[in-house]
Amino acid sequence: MKYNFDKSVARYNTESMKWDHMGKIFPVFANKDLLPLWVADMDFQCAPPIKEAIQKRVDHNVWGYTICGDDYYEVVTQWMSRRHDWHIDKNSIVYSRGIVPALSFFVQTFTNPGDSVIIQRPVYYPFTAVVENNGRHVANNTLVYKDSKYTIDFVDLEKKAQDATTKLMFLCSPHNPVGRVWLPEELEKIGDICINNDVVLVSDEVHGDLVFNGHKHFPITKVSKKFEKNTIICTAASKTFNLAGMHTSNIVIPNKKLRDNYTRTAFDKCFQLDANPIGIEATKAAYLYCEDWLNELLVYVENNMKYVAQFCKENIPGVSLVPPEGTYLAWLDFSALNITKEQLTNLIVDQCQIALDEGYFFGDEGIGFERMNVACPRSTIEECLQRIAGAVKR
Ligand SMILES: Cc1ncc(COP(=O)(O)O)c(C=O)c1O
Missing domain, CATH: 3.90.1150.10 (Aspartate Aminotransferase, domain 1)
Known part of the structure; x- marks a missing residue:
């Protein structure tokens, strides 16, 4: 092994959320x-290439407002196509300061107060929080746990999607916390149920690079291009390369109408347009060299x-x-x-x-x-x- 993951690194007194707070x-x-x-x-x-890229940027020592350039989006698309054989148009990527803030913007953009959002518990807790704290209802399609394995109750999912108040679904793919890497046939069924019922499907794929031997992550629009119509994919280098504090993530929204609606909320109403200058360099270095x-x-x-x-x-x-x-x-x-x-x-x-x-x-x-x-x-x-x-x- 070239890298030493056995090495302990003291994290106290770095204002780490995990250790200090x-x-x-x-x-x-x-x-x-x-x-x-x-x-x-x-x-x-x-x-090491991440530290070098950050160091170079630090040496410049000017920290004004920053926007992701074309080369940044190019690097993101190259990673997706190399690592996942997933080919996306760089114009479909929207920068976000985090996936969780974007989840909140999706709720605000694609639902009205009182509408329902499907999630699949047990699931990453902000899914529930962003729905309920924005005054919407959780429609919980509970995962089925049997013989040490989690699966999806598709009959219940379809029923929930057919409900007139359901406008949005948050899918966690791969799933945090149960560790499932969904199969293409499972993803196809979820996608079909959403598309057939006019439900916007948000596939949170932040763990997509972290998959073990014998399993393969399928971005939802790679499973079928038809899902480009109603699907949004959340990605980032944050989990993959330990850059969560950089607040740099990439939301893929192939459908221009959905994308414009989203940016009206995130940029025009909330002014979340500009990026973290260190996060940009760290993400590029991670995807290019790591x-x-x-x-x-x-x-x-x-x-x-x-x-x-x-x-x-x-x-x-x-x-x-x-x-x-x-x-x-x-x-x-x-x-x-x-x-x-x-x-x-x-x-x-x-x-x-x-x-x-x-x-x-x-x-x-x-x-x-x-x-x-x-x-x-x-x-x-x-x-x-x-x-x-x-x-x-x-
Ligand atoms: C499924 C999932 N989505 C999003 C996040 C966090 O995203 P961000 O830090 O970009 O808001 C996490 C972090 O654990 C996660 O597990």
């Missing part, structure tokens, strides 16, 4: 000294997942890893312990002194689960699992 995001973590394996950023240093780093990262993360699965099997009776197909987020099933939601939180937070994403953050369907971020050195995972094993035994 966890209690500000979730009160359950407040005023405690917890080992953090929660929010989805990595404890690894970025690939693919070898990503390939090694994926091996390391997949081995961490295997380690978690094996450790649980051998040392933590009643706890198992839902087999992951992608993402660096391990979804751990504690339901066989038969303890309450409060007891599980007490076990993890108070007894083990660990910050994981509590399963219930992702909706009631997540009760009895914990999400562990394994994008960290193996030694951190060993420490975390030892603490859980000890607490469960006690």
